[in-house]
Amino acid sequence: AQRVTQPEKLLSVFKGAPVELKCNYSYSGSPELFWYVQYSRQRLQLLLRHISRESIKGFTADLNKGETSFHLKKPFAQEEDSAMYYCALKDGNNRLAFGKGNQVVVIP
Amino acid sequence: KAGVTQTPRYLIKTRGQQVTLSCSPISGHRSVSWYQQTPGQGLQFLFEYFSETQRNKGNFPGRFSGRQFSNSRSEMNVSTLELGDSALYLCASSLQQGAGELFFGEGSRLTVL
Numbered sequence: 001a002q003r004v005t006q007p008e009k010l011l012s013v014f015k016g017a018p019v020e021l022k023c024n025y026s027y028s029g030s031p032e033l034f035w036y037v038q039y040s041r042q043r044l045q046l047l048l049r050h051i052s053r054e055s056i057k058g059f060t061a062d063l064n065k066g067e068t069s070f071h072l073k074k075p076f077a078q079e080e081d082s083a084m085y086y087c088a089l090k091d092g093n094n095r096l097a098f099g100k101g102n103q104v105v106v107i108p
Numbered sequence: 109k110a111g112v113t114q115t116p117r118y119l120i121k122t123r124g125q126q127v128t129l130s131c132s133p134i135s136g137h138r139s140v141s142w143y144q145q146t147p148g149q150g151l152q153f154l155f156e157y158f159s160e161t162q163r164n165k166g167n168f169p170g171r172f173s174g175r176q177f178s179n180s181r182s183e184m185n186v187s188t189l190e191l192g193d194s195a196l197y198l199c200a201s202s203l204q205q206g207a208g209e210l211f212f213g214e215g216s217r218l219t220v221l
Contacts, residue, residue, distance in 0.1 A: 043111070043211075043214055044212040046208075046210070049209070094156075094163075094206025095164050095166070095206075096208060
């Protein structure tokens with residue numbers, strides 16, 4: 001069975017400081033990983049996926065198969081980055097399994 | 109384009125009752141997935157429907173069921189409600205089955221007393 005672990009429930013960072021959200025996964029097959037974000041009073045939405053290798057809103061995430069990680073990073077946090085972030089893994093049965101999420105608070 | 113719509117948004121039931129939640133996907137989306145969200149367990153996959161057929165199922169008891177109609181709208185039903193069923197039930201739609209990009213609704217908040 002697959003599992004997604006996000007070890008830190010709450011992360012507080014100052015505006016302009018780097019932010020890194022950790023995501024580790026366990027999966028025997030070839031993983032497909034995603035980061036979802038939920039801003040205050042908004043719906044859960046896709047932020048980025050590892051396949052596209054893109055930067056969205058300044059965020060990037062690199063899949064490290066050796067360390068089974070998919071950490072989300074941004075070099076300079078902005079106040080609008082305050083949100084709940086979820087790492088998700090799609091398994092071989094096409095089910096999307098989510099981690100328990102990280103609450104990010106950016107302090108002005 | 110209208111987003112995913114879930115009804116009702118809030119409801120209160122008592123133990124032993126049953127509940128039906130409704131989800132209207134984004135126009136053109138044929139896949140609908142359901143998730144249960146609780147503070148302790150986070151987001152847990154319930155099931156996915158595509159073309160009126162259940163394609164995937166999570167690890168929930170048989171009291172949790174669903175269906176999808178020809179217009180892609182979906183309903184989920186929970187029978188014999190238990191206190192532990194109190195949760196936010198999220199519906200998400202996507203263009204195809206098993207897509208990684210899901211479009212979520214605002215959820216139906218169920219409280220079981």
